[in-house]
Amino acid sequence: MRAGVLAAAAMLAACASAVAPEAGAQAQVRSLGEILEQSPASDWQLVDPENTLYMDLPAGRVIIELADEYTPGHAANIRALVRAGYFDGSFILRSQDNYVVQWGRDDGDTTPMGEGQAALPPEFDRPRRGVDITRLRDPDSYAREVGFAYGFPVASNGQRTWLTHCYGMVGAGRGDTADSGSGSSLYVVIGQAPRHLDRNITTVGRVLQGMELLSVMPRGTGALGFYETPEERTTITRVRLAADVPASERINLEALRTDSATFRDVIESRRFRRESWFLDPVGHVNLCNVPLPVRVRQ
């Protein structure tokens, strides 16, 4: 057959039908879509409006969740900056291929920060103790233990745990010193996970919706993907906290709990690919290849 559109479509029929059970496989093999459809409501959790940012671009809305359990100081500071209107009229400053898109304001800019700070102590990691991590069993190139906690991808060395730089994760830019960032300039990962940034910078959250608006920003031609002229920049119309938006105007997103039985099934469905397209069921998965499902609460 000519490998055109239909063949191409089949290539990624990742969420499509289950296949006949193999010898030794579970009798009930479910697709990712079926797993999610059949999940109990209790396995989903409304994303806290106090941790939810609506970032409006000319092309549409990006929704970001702040990782309050890992980086409470930065989450509080970002809330303060958002409430001061600091990001309204700020810019996409940079788009570096296979790396990050970053936004904020120029150095020397004097936009009022309200109660927000321009620099904060780092929150690169936190104690492992007390954190319930849904572990992945496959090896990881960077860390002894990887998995998920509070809805985010994380790693640990036994004593400390930290958020990991997977696709769609959001971090707070900093200068050369650990305490030079604050969340007043943010970046999002748009390529292969730059895990070497883990524990070197404060990762503050993840994009829940609208990632496709950020990932296609034309790459900047300056060093590190910075735009060289103001005309190349996209202006951020405004950023608000969902908590500050009238309830009737909110988009009530709920995320699959990463400590749920459904999420463990999601992981296994990505580890063993049972869809008919897969000739080799794989049997492995990387931390940054596990989807973190989000849906609008009905």
Place this chain on the structure above:
Amino acid sequence: MRAGVLAAAAMLAACASAVAPEAGAQAQVRSLGEILEQSPASDWQLVDPENTLYMDLPAGRVIIELADEYTPGHAANIRALVRAGYFDGSFILRSQDNYVVQWGRDDGDTTPMGEGQAALPPEFDRPRRGVDITRLRDPDSYAREVGFAYGFPVASNGQRTWLTHCYGMVGAGRGDTADSGSGSSLYVVIGQAPRHLDRNITTVGRVLQGMELLSVMPRGTGALGFYETPEERTTITRVRLAADVPASERINLEALRTDSATFRDVIESRRFRRESWFLDPVGHVNLCNVPLPVRVRQ
């Protein structure tokens, strides 16, 4: 300090100056840029014009290298299709966020294929024996052995070796059967490495230049990122083999040999981050985070 442009720039000063050697570190710590600048010419290899595709889009040129050592049948078929003009006036069919951009023609299209075939036996892997792999020492989530061969990222299980789906790698779309692909529809990885596709599909090469033109294709709104209307598609002006272009019009790219001492230094420079920005030198690297340097031969 306010984390604006300068702070942001520092965030990724990945190719910048070396730092003072630590106790136990090599006396001579070089940045990636220095490693490449100081490399002998013999560590670089001209990319074979018979394996080089010039794919011209309205926004510019994408240059792709075919992995002839791993997938000779597909490389030969793609050459034949290119020489038949099969891709001239074909389309970007699909752009799926954090996954792939795919191009080719619709099912049922009757554009002549010349000597090209519409379906080929798969080339998912090849014997490990006889392949000199520059190994990575860090663990990998998907394979027992990973590293580089003939300028490409590869994995192996001891008996067989295969090309891996890292960012910028190019593959041949297929239908549900192993022998339903041929390279008449191609895709490129634009997000986190979908390594579950390894050994499930024939990976045929990698983008050497112009990746930033493909990665920003607006995401399609149809299933799997397919464009829903013809107007959304970008037309591929033409595709030629470098070998068929007059020598004076060629872009003579050379790639750093992955079996060279310089490349081993590149790997170590990515494993241990000595730049002053890094507070934690990391000490690990993933297969898909090692750059494969390319430059224009002077």
